[in-house]
Amino acid sequence: MTDTTTPPDQERRQAEADIVSRHLPPGYTAEPDAITAEATNTSESTPDVPSSPDPQDSLRLQGGDIHREIFKIGARAKLGQRSATFAHPNVRTSSTSSLFPPRDHISASDQLAPGGFRRQFIQQKRSRLNAATAPVTRDFVSFLALYGNFAGEDLAESEDVSITTTEDEEDAPATETRPLLGRRKSSRRPTPPGNAGTTKSFFTLLKAFIGTGIMFLPKAFKNGGILFSSITLVTVSLLSCLSFHLLLLCRRRYGGGYGELGSAIGGSWFRSLILTSIALSQIGFVCSGIIFIAQNLRSFLNAVSPGPTIGIGTKSLIAIQLVVLIPLAWIRDISRLGPAAMLADVFIFIGLFYIWYYDISTLATSGLHPSVELFNPRDFTLTIGSAIFTFEGIGLILPIQSSMAEPSKFPRLLYIVMVIVTIIFTSVGALCYATFGYQTRVEIISNYPQTSKLVNAVQFLYSTAVLVGTPVQLFPATRIIENKIFGDRDSGKKSAATKWKKNGFRTAITVLCGLISIVGASDLDKFVALIGAFACVPLVYIYPAFLHYKGVARSPWVKAGDLLLCAIGTGAMVYSTAVTVSTWIRE
Numbered sequence: 001m002t003d004t005t006t007p008p009d010q011e012r013r014q015a016e017a018d019i020v021s022r023h024l025p026p027g028y029t030a031e032p033d034a035i036t037a038e039a040t041n042t043s044e045s046t047p048d049v050p051s052s053p054d055p056q057d058s059l060r061l062q063g064g065d066i067h068r069e070i071f072k073i074g075a076r077a078k079l080g081q082r083s084a085t086f087a088h089p090n091v092r093t094s095s096t097s098s099l100f101p102p103r104d105h106i107s108a109s110d111q112l113a114p115g116g117f118r119r120q121f122i123q124q125k126r127s128r129l130n131a132a133t134a135p136v137t138r139d140f141v142s143f144l145a146l147y148g149n150f151a152g153e154d155l156a157e158s159e160d161v162s163i164t165t166t167e168d169e170e171d172a173p174a175t176e177t178r179p180l181l182g183r184r185k186s187s188r189r190p191t192p193p194g195n196a197g198t199t200k201s202f203f204t205l206l207k208a209f210i211g212t213g214i215m216f217l218p219k220a221f222k223n224g225g226i227l228f229s230s231i232t233l234v235t236v237s238l239l240s241c242l243s244f245h246l247l248l249l250c251r252r253r254y255g256g257g258y259g260e261l262g263s264a265i266g267g268s269w270f271r272s273l274i275l276t277s278i279a280l281s282q283i284g285f286v287c288s289g290i291i292f293i294a295q296n297l298r299s300f301l302n303a304v305s306p307g308p309t310i311g312i313g314t315k316s317l318i319a320i321q322l323v324v325l326i327p328l329a330w331i332r333d334i335s336r337l338g339p340a341a342m343l344a345d346v347f348i349f350i351g352l353f354y355i356w357y358y359d360i361s362t363l364a365t366s367g368l369h370p371s372v373e374l375f376n377p378r379d380f381t382l383t384i385g386s387a388i389f390t391f392e393g394i395g396l397i398l399p400i401q402s403s404m405a406e407p408s409k410f411p412r413l414l415y416i417v418m419v420i421v422t423i424i425f426t427s428v429g430a431l432c433y434a435t436f437g438y439q440t441r442v443e444i445i446s447n448y449p450q451t452s453k454l455v456n457a458v459q460f461l462y463s464t465a466v467l468v469g470t471p472v473q474l475f476p477a478t479r480i481i482e483n484k485i486f487g488d489r490d491s492g493k494k495s496a497a498t499k500w501k502k503n504g505f506r507t508a509i510t511v512l513c514g515l516i517s518i519v520g521a522s523d524l525d526k527f528v529a530l531i532g533a534f535a536c537v538p539l540v541y542i543y544p545a546f547l548h549y550k551g552v553a554r555s556p557w558v559k560a561g562d563l564l565l566c567a568i569g570t571g572a573m574v575y576s577t578a579v580t581v582s583t584w585i586r587e
Contacts (some may be wrong), residue, residue, distance in 0.1 A: 015072040015127035029055040175507065196403045202413060205400050207345055209421045210291050212466050213351070213390035217425055218432035219525045220390075222440040224383030225375035226433055230426055236387045241415060242565065243540050244397055246548040248411060253552055257398050262543070265551035270543075275480045277539050278395060282477035283513060284531030288389075289470050290325075290517040291524050294318045295443045300459040303450040314521050321467065322514045328471040329478065329506040347465035351445065351458050352428065359431035360450060369437030381579040384572060385529030390425055392536040394544075409438045436552055442524045448587040474513070478506055526584045533576035542567030 016526070058064050058071040221229040247258070254264045258278070263271035294317035301312065401410040432442050436447045445462060448455045482502060494585075520527035549562035 013073075013076060017076075020070060020073045023076075024071065025061070026205050027055060028061060028071065030058050030068060030075040031055065039222065039476040063292075063575050079582050095104065154185055195405050195530035196400075197405060198409055198413060201400055201404050201410070202417065204403075205396075205414065205417045206420065208226040208396040208400065209391065209393045209417070210348065210352075210424065211469070212285070212292055213386075213392070213528075214425060215462075216288075216386050216442065216445075216525065216528045217390060217435070218440045218444045219442045220383045220386035220529075221429040221433035221488065222438065223376060223379035223386070223525065225373040225380065226430055227374040227381050228376070228380055229387075229433075230430060231381050233390075233426050233429070236384075236424060238393050238539055239416055239468040239565070239568075240391045240394075240419050243413060243544040244394065244418075245411065246552075246562070246565075247397065247413075247544040247553050248401070249545070250547045251398060251401070258395065258543075261547055263549075265547050270546075274539070274543055277535060277543070279477040279480045280536035281531065281539060282473055283394075283509075283516070284535050286470055286474045286477075287517045287520060288524065288528050288531060289466045289473065290318055290321055290513060291521045291527065292443060293321060293466050293470075293526065294517070294521065295462040296445060296459050299443060299446040299450065300456060300463065303456050303459070318514050318517050318521070321470075322510060324467065325470060325474075325513075326507050329474060329510045330503050331471065342464070343468065345465070350436050351465075352424075354448075354454065354458050355428060355432065355444070359435045362435050363431070367440075368434050371437035371439075372434055379583070381576055382529040383527060383585070385532035385576045385580060386525065387532070387538045388540065388572075389528050389532030391421075392532070392540060394540050474510070478509055480510065482506075523584060526580055530577065530580045530584075533573055533580060537569050537573040541572070542566050546567065 058068060061067075065157065101300055134454070217229075217233075223229075224232060250261050250265065254261055256264065257269045259274050262274040291314070294314045297317050298312065397414070401407050404410055409469070432444055439447065441447055445455065445459045448458075450456070482505060486498070486502065545562045545565040549559055549566070553559045553562055
């Protein structure tokens with residue numbers, strides 16, 4: 001007979017033996033040369049450590065014949081393949097066998113053993129289990145390896161799990177059916193496994209980056225010049241890809257969301273810092289969207305009204321929007337806004353297709369506008385903030401990856417989407433600026449012929465799209481601040497007072513966004529640049545690099561790269577914010 005034991009098989013046996021040995025009493029074994037004296041009767045449940053230096057047979061322990069197979073794991077690991085073959089034929093030598101290897105056909109000796117038929121029946125039933133009903137672990141050794149503890153020791157549990165008592169149990173009378181301890185509940189809602197395919201994730205990721213920010217790019221190109229703005233967009237895209245890559249590496253090691261990564265690597269203070277930046281950026285997106293809607297609706301009403309102009313100003317239109325947004329802000333389940341968000345996506349893409357069609361046809365007939373500049377030294381700083389504002393989609397990177405059935409394909413998908421998004425952003429900004437030159441406005445749709453019914457329809461539909469998408473953008477900021485004030489366990493489902501307190505808080509947040517919008521309505525392009533520089537730069541460039549530096553990076557060169565990215569992000573944030581504020585005040 002040949003020796004069929006392979007080194008990987010022997011290593012696996014030894015690994016199984018090491019796991020089991022940590023949970024067995026010392027001095028006992030199932031090796032054939034162990035002391036095989038009869039076990040002495042004793043009433044003690046815990047065996048004494050044998051006084052003999054030689055290992056003793058595990059059969060001397062109480063119930064030795066029952067747990068004999070457990071002790072044989074270590075004995076089999078020490079046996080060589082050839083000695084096991086000739087001296088101990090019962091030892092299984094298949095390269096695919098485990099502690100209890102599956103066997104569809106058992107030998108005659110196994111059938112004669114006590115419980116042989118029952119063992120075969122259980123194994124056959126187990127082979128029919130599907131993925132939904134199969135146990136978490138494959139065998140006994142896997143169970144020990146997974147939990148790391150055994151027989152009364154503390155089991156490994158999530159730190160997010162705590163023992164709490166529901167309100168119903170606290171109010172229930174003390175009867176024999178009432179549990180002595182509260183039910184074990186998790187502070188985190190269980191996340192279902194991802195089931196989204198690559199195609200669905202592709203379009204979801206594409207939509208995550210294409211929103212209201214793309215409409216501010218034509219004015220950003222006017223502020224920076226067509227060449228400088230194009231280079232800036234490509235540079236911001238590359239740096240964003242690098243930051244996304246660093247964040248995904250942190251996610252691979254620590255798991256969880258953005259805030260949870262901050263807590264695991266930087267501590268609770270860093271988690272609070274991340275959540276604060278997310279709330280500020282989302283409020284900034286909401287305010288810029290409200291201003292964009294008001295200015296576009298004003299242009300739309302002026303175009304369709306019979307008179308030269310209408311008497312409704314931008315501030316009044318912002319106030320009218322609040323009447324619509326406040327009830328929408330009370331919605332607890334964000335999934336109810338799904339149909340409206342889907343309709344908004346359709347309207348946005350209709351607007352983009354019209355912009356491409358008009359700009360390309362105009363350039364083909366009239367050529368480049370004579371006022372187009374390659375670089376604008378006066379306002380180029382505003383371009384940097386607007387570009388960062390446009391590419392800010394880091395808050396949806398991790399959720400989309402979690403929703404995928406194959407998350408390993410996400411990085412490649414992300415880079416493909418970033419290339420496509422960069423082409424779309426650059427084309428929209430460059431084409432619009434090349435078409436209208438110095439006349440390019442912040443609300444770019446107002447540059448198109450206002451006598452065209454198609455333009456009027458695009459103006460109205462795009463404004464409606466941004467309006468119905470505003471509650472979705474406000475929802476994260478509302479929940480972050482709400483949890484900080486009320487706590488994550490203070491629910492309004494059973495308390496009307498709590499519910500209306502939260503409604504009042506959400507109303508106040510929406511009104512605050514309206515007031516900020518009124519202040520920023522005078523210079524929307526500067527307001528967008530300020531939000532991009534102050535709120536978005538830390539989220540995209542500083543925090544991911546810091547998390548990677550502290551939690552993942554090991555090489556000095558990699559750490560130096562992380563510090564360099566942090567320095568670039570900090571410099572861009574301080575410089576762009578200062579220049580934008582000074583320009584705003586000066587004008």
